[in-house]
Amino acid sequence: xxxxxxxxKFQVLKTGQSMTLQCAQDMNxxxxxxxxxxxxxxxxxxxxxVGAGITxxxxxxxxxxxxxxxxxxxxxxxxxxxxxxxxxYFCASREGQGGYNEQFFGPGTRLTVx
Amino acid sequence: SQKIEQNSEALNIQEGKxxxxxxxxxxxSxxxxxxxxxxxxxxxxxxLLxxxxxxxxxxxxxxxxxxxxxxxxxxxxxxxxPADSATYLCALDPLDSSYKLIFGSxxxxxxxx
Numbered sequence: 001x002x003x004x005x006x007x008x009k010f011q012v013l014k015t016g017q018s019m020t021l022q023c024a025q026d027m028n029x030x031x032x033x034x035x036x037x038x039x040x041x042x043x044x045x046x047x048x049x050v051g052a053g054i055t056x057x058x059x060x061x062x063x064x065x066x067x068x069x070x071x072x073x074x075x076x077x078x079x080x081x082x083x084x085x086x087x088x089y090f091c092a093s094r095e096g097q098g099g100y101n102e103q104f105f106g107p108g109t110r111l112t113v114x
Numbered sequence: 115s116q117k118i119e120q121n122s123e124a125l126n127i128q129e130g131k132x133x134x135x136x137x138x139x140x141x142x143s144x145x146x147x148x149x150x151x152x153x154x155x156x157x158x159x160x161x162l163l164x165x166x167x168x169x170x171x172x173x174x175x176x177x178x179x180x181x182x183x184x185x186x187x188x189x190x191x192x193x194x195x196p197a198d199s200a201t202y203l204c205a206l207d208p209l210d211s212s213y214k215l216i217f218g219s220x221x222x223x224x225x226x227x
Contacts, residue, residue: 042118050213090157100146100165103148103215107157
């Protein structure tokens with residue numbers, strides 16, 4: 001199993017550009033989520049999904065959209081990039097919704113917005 | 115307000131000693147608490163989970179305690195090695211039916227040879 005995969009690994013955008021960060025998992029996990037990680041701020045939840053067709057907002061959803069058309073894929077869209085969105089983005093999945101399930105993380109996407 | 119706090123200062127210890135990392139939380143009542151390891155440039159990796167009715171959990175050189183009265187978890191690495199150098203994150207399920215996993219900001223551990 002590849003686990004959780006993310007593309008691209010690195011990306012530089014100009015302010016106002018849009019892009020999609022891709023995330024896929026091959027473990028048939030129902031729960032998927034996106035985090036951003038900034039120095040001293042830890043992992044902050046952007047959006048999450050409890051199954052195909054179901055998404056909800058996390059702590060910092062503004063400026064990001066998500067969709068979940070399949071169990072495997074959970075892309076994150078930046079509609080109009082801003083320098084404040086410069087961060088490292090992690091996608092994660094887990095088998096179920098409960099806090100007793102370990103969460104598997106992707107390798108991350110390092111995004112710089114100029 | 116709800117908070118999860120981990121020491122932001124790096125913990126610097128000598129190889130062979132026991133490292134102890136702290137996770138404190140406020141205004142949460144989690145049923146589970148998890149610990150993860152993160153190496154530079156990589157995603158976090160799950161290490162251990164402890165339930166609220168478990169006082170202690172062990173896995174090889176790792177030990178986690180969970181004190182729901184103090185609202186604190188301690189993470190111990192015994193006989194530490196330079197390869198244990200990493201950032202360690204705690205996480206909890208806020209049990210608000212949102213199914214979120216909320217993370218602390220992590221503590222960096224440096225083990226000197």
